[in-house]
Amino acid sequence: MPDDFALTATGLQKSFGRKQAVNGVDLAVPRGCIYGVLGPNGAGKTTTLRMLLGIIEPDEGERVVLGARHPRDVSDRIGYLPEERGLYPSMKAREAIAFMGALRGLDWAEGRRRGMEMLEEAGLGVAAGEKIRSLSKGMAQLVQLLGSMVHRPDLLVLDEPFSGLDPVNQEKLEQLILAERDRGATILFSTHVMAHAQRLCERLTIIAGGKRRFEGTVDEARALLPMRAHLVPRSGNGGARALLPADAVADRDGFDFRVPDEGIEPVLARLIESGHGVAGLSIERPSLHEVFVKLVRDAESGA
Numbered sequence: 001m002p003d004d005f006a007l008t009a010t011g012l013q014k015s016f017g018r019k020q021a022v023n024g025v026d027l028a029v030p031r032g033c034i035y036g037v038l039g040p041n042g043a044g045k046t047t048t049l050r051m052l053l054g055i056i057e058p059d060e061g062e063r064v065v066l067g068a069r070h071p072r073d074v075s076d077r078i079g080y081l082p083e084e085r086g087l088y089p090s091m092k093a094r095e096a097i098a099f100m101g102a103l104r105g106l107d108w109a110e111g112r113r114r115g116m117e118m119l120e121e122a123g124l125g126v127a128a129g130e131k132i133r134s135l136s137k138g139m140a141q142l143v144q145l146l147g148s149m150v151h152r153p154d155l156l157v158l159d160e161p162f163s164g165l166d167p168v169n170q171e172k173l174e175q176l177i178l179a180e181r182d183r184g185a186t187i188l189f190s191t192h193v194m195a196h197a198q199r200l201c202e203r204l205t206i207i208a209g210g211k212r213r214f215e216g217t218v219d220e221a222r223a224l225l226p227m228r229a230h231l232v233p234r235s236g237n238g239g240a241r242a243l244l245p246a247d248a249v250a251d252r253d254g255f256d257f258r259v260p261d262e263g264i265e266p267v268l269a270r271l272i273e274s275g276h277g278v279a280g281l282s283i284e285r286p287s288l289h290e291v292f293v294k295l296v297r298d299a300e301s302g303a
């Protein structure tokens with residue numbers, strides 16, 4: 001494996017009975033990068049992550065994780081937040097973190113010390129001595145997340161880490177992920193919430209129907225769809241329609257349309273020369289959410 005990659009996988013395939021969950025996924029995750037595995041429900045994200053971690057074996061394909069022949073050989077260097085959350089309900093938060101660290105080879109006392117420190121840094125110091133069963137679901141999830149980081153892993157794999165968290169805790173989680181990246185870790189996380197991916201990911205893969213539909217940066221993904229313009233003619237919506245691109249749709253105060261390949265300038269020139277004028281114009285890049293929906297719909301329709 002080239003040293004610049006924390007993880008590579010080629011041609012991963014997995015079936016459960018007659019259901020093909022993953023059908024030939026390739027991944028190359030650069031070291032020190034925040035990498036998103038995006039896909040709709042049932043796309044094969046969890047199955048892909050489990051194969052990468054060696055929890056299940058692929059039917060076909062290869063994966064090299066942190067240079068190892070099998071992911072289990074480097075499990076002490078990996079942190080993992082599984083999709084099914086769960087900590088021992090009778091453990092106190094600080095101990096639950098130390099326990100998760102101990103499972104990855106961290107000294108118990110050091111785990112407790114770091115656990116306390118991490119809880120305080122995350123603004124959860126008050127929860128340190130509380131039993132897991134008395135914490136809210138979101139708080140318990142954050143404790144489990146801290147537990148997956150306590151041994152300072154080189155690779156952190158988080159399966160749908162944002163689900164179940166309120167907006168304040170989602171923000172906290174974004175900060176924790178960025179801090180782990182700044183520490184030097186590689187972070188691989190799955191999600192179907194595009195706003196987090198758009199803000200965090202340096203690279204991403206979109207999976208749908210068990211296959212890879214896109215790989216690249218957020219900017220490259222957003223460039224897959226044309227920019228959109230919202231234009232307000234000074235003369236109102238009346239006579240300007242005929243001067244706009246054919247796909248222009250009128251809304252309350254103007255028109256929405258795809259920016260033509262030749263640019264927006266000819267449209268503006270026509271409106272100005274004809275005396276309709278331009279009272280307002282905004283041009284927006286499509287969001288990752290819009291690109292995701294398009295790619296998933298194309299995949300569903302077999303495009």
Ligand SMILES: Nc1ncnc2c1ncn2[C@@H]1O[C@H](COP(=O)(O)OP(=O)(O)OP(=O)(O)O)[C@@H](O)[C@H]1O
Binds near residue numbers: 016019039042044
């Ligand atoms: N152990 C299993 N036995 C049978 N089918 C399975 C098993 N695990 C996954 N599947 C099926 O494989 C497909 C992919 O599932 P997977 O959980 O990997 O998708 P996902 O992208 O993580 O979905 P979600 O976002 O809903 O969690 C689904 O159709 C799922 O029902």
